[in-house]
Amino acid sequence: MRLEGRAHCFGDDVNTDYIISGKYKFKTLDMKELARHVMEDLDPEFYAKVRPGDFIVAGTNFGCGSSREQAPLAIKYAGIGAVLARSFARIFFRNAINTGLPVVECDTSGIRPGDELVVDLERGVVLNRTRNLEIPVRPLPPVMLRILADGGLAAHFQKHGNFALE
Amino acid sequence: MGKTVAEKIFGRAAGREVAAGELVVARVDYIMGQDGTAPLAISAFYDLGGVRPADPGRIAFVIDHSAPSPNEGVSALHKLMREFAREHGITLYDVGDGVCHQVIPESGHIGPGSLVVGADSHTCTYGALGCVATGVGSTDLAAAMITGSLWFKVPHTMRVLCRGKLPPGVYAKDLILRIIGDVGADGATYLAVEYAGEAVDDLSMDGRFTLCNMAVEMGAKTGIVPADEKTLAWLGQFTPRAFAPVRPDPDAAYAAVREYDVSTLVPQVACPHRVDNVVPVDEVAGTRIQQAVLGTCTNGRLEDLRVAAGILRGRKVHRDTRLIVAPASRRVLLAAMREGIIQDLVEAGAAVVTPGCGPCVGTHNGIPADGERVISTANRNFKGRMGNNKAEIYLASPATVAASALAGEITDPREFVR
Numbered sequence: 001m002r003l004e005g006r007a008h009c010f011g012d013d014v015n016t017d018y019i020i021s022g023k024y025k026f027k028t029l030d031m032k033e034l035a036r037h038v039m040e041d042l043d044p045e046f047y048a049k050v051r052p053g054d055f056i057v058a059g060t061n062f063g064c065g066s067s068r069e070q071a072p073l074a075i076k077y078a079g080i081g082a083v084l085a086r087s088f089a090r091i092f093f094r095n096a097i098n099t100g101l102p103v104v105e106c107d108t109s110g111i112r113p114g115d116e117l118v119v120d121l122e123r124g125v126v127l128n129r130t131r132n133l134e135i136p137v138r139p140l141p142p143v144m145l146r147i148l149a150d151g152g153l154a155a156h157f158q159k160h161g162n163f164a165l166e
Numbered sequence: 167m168g169k170t171v172a173e174k175i176f177g178r179a180a181g182r183e184v185a186a187g188e189l190v191v192a193r194v195d196y197i198m199g200q201d202g203t204a205p206l207a208i209s210a211f212y213d214l215g216g217v218r219p220a221d222p223g224r225i226a227f228v229i230d231h232s233a234p235s236p237n238e239g240v241s242a243l244h245k246l247m248r249e250f251a252r253e254h255g256i257t258l259y260d261v262g263d264g265v266c267h268q269v270i271p272e273s274g275h276i277g278p279g280s281l282v283v284g285a286d287s288h289t290c291t292y293g294a295l296g297c298v299a300t301g302v303g304s305t306d307l308a309a310a311m312i313t314g315s316l317w318f319k320v321p322h323t324m325r326v327l328c329r330g331k332l333p334p335g336v337y338a339k340d341l342i343l344r345i346i347g348d349v350g351a352d353g354a355t356y357l358a359v360e361y362a363g364e365a366v367d368d369l370s371m372d373g374r375f376t377l378c379n380m381a382v383e384m385g386a387k388t389g390i391v392p393a394d395e396k397t398l399a400w401l402g403q404f405t406p407r408a409f410a411p412v413r414p415d416p417d418a419a420y421a422a423v424r425e426y427d428v429s430t431l432v433p434q435v436a437c438p439h440r441v442d443n444v445v446p447v448d449e450v451a452g453t454r455i456q457q458a459v460l461g462t463c464t465n466g467r468l469e470d471l472r473v474a475a476g477i478l479r480g481r482k483v484h485r486d487t488r489l490i491v492a493p494a495s496r497r498v499l500l501a502a503m504r505e506g507i508i509q510d511l512v513e514a515g516a517a518v519v520t521p522g523c524g525p526c527v528g529t530h531n532g533i534p535a536d537g538e539r540v541i542s543t544a545n546r547n548f549k550g551r552m553g554n555n556k557a558e559i560y561l562a563s564p565a566t567v568a569a570s571a572l573a574g575e576i577t578d579p580r581e582f583v584r
Contacts, residue, residue: 015546022202026243026527027237027239028239029243041550060352067285067301070206073206091301094302095304095305157312162313
């Protein structure tokens, strides 16, 4: 999987309430509608700024808080190609893989807003084209790689009928 | 090498000996979804090719996050849950039954040694019963409903040893806030947190639920209080089923051990906008507040309401402050009514709302105005959490919330507790 896009940078501990506020997420299953409010409390202009394939780049503990799967889904439906962070909260990480949103654990300290990035999940590197930096990626556990490669857990089940993790 | 509680429970559920770090597919004993997550789990159920759940008797849906429904969008989702539950024979707890994390332990379906998943991050609360309970997303919940199993990484465990006796006016909530302040919002990521020591033994079951409820606020997969006689006596109210307590081996391997002497602990407050931004109450005492919230899956239980009523009885909430009370469940509300607690709270000026999550999670029942400050017994104070990103939320114990509601400003409750 090779992805290209621009960086949108955020700090540490971006929680699921910031990703998609509870005041929206309980009302609807329309993810396109939810996507319009993604990251709104941190940057009201965020949705308007995103071009398809762009990346969210953050510090530690991205996605902490609620188990709401609306969080990775809203990010995905906003057109984001992957989230890059120094570390992720546990439930968000699983939910992202299950919904087919690539999550990339790497040192994000050398990435600035607007940097042009290439994420190469096969080689396990992020190339920062703007700064000519190559950043190694922490490899995903094979189970998660398999689910992500299938396109998420629904596609994995459609293909295998159950968990095919061995 | 000995085993932790989490290793033992995952080993039993996987049908083989396991050690921390291993990947397992384990049979799940109970599965819970609430109205913020179950509707998405229902659509994921069909996306995954689900036809019927593996065992509907092991699944419950709880309508608590927006209960009763504040708008037609939510009403449609509630209807979807009711119809799916009826079609498949799934237990549904409806409007007024209470917060999932009180209703499920009261159901008698889970106990020591159980493996539970819930589509809510505070599912870790049930660890107070000596089980492994963890939050998952809607797609994982759907997979568990279809197959009866889920894949897990067996977690390493952090042990938190609490010695000494809590002083008057200091509670389980103050202890867990202090621990989170020290460990940090991601200091226990992927870990199980096993609580031990005489201070934990001394806690009531209500206090143990509070301790386990907030484990996720330091990133943990679950919090666990190994079961004892107190656990079994509490469960005995709800089920005749005999559960065998699971205890850690004396030579179990821990990823980290933290020790606390609780006898010197003072009331703690988590300040905006982070749960790990914790200070002793005197550092923020005098901060004006416009709203106080007593309730939630953290602190809406009988003991919590009793402590607050003890402070509020015969007094009046400050005229510039609203006090909103949301009991954790119908059973808690009924017990509080029988004890006269609700009478005391209402006479003091409290507004009692339907047992549920609304005031904590910003769906309805007390959204603050721009620039307002709230003190709450809940577990999260993220910006916008209560439905307005221009409000500030402080987290504290029921005693601190009650004392603050009286004074109209953040107040050390110890002057009210003898």
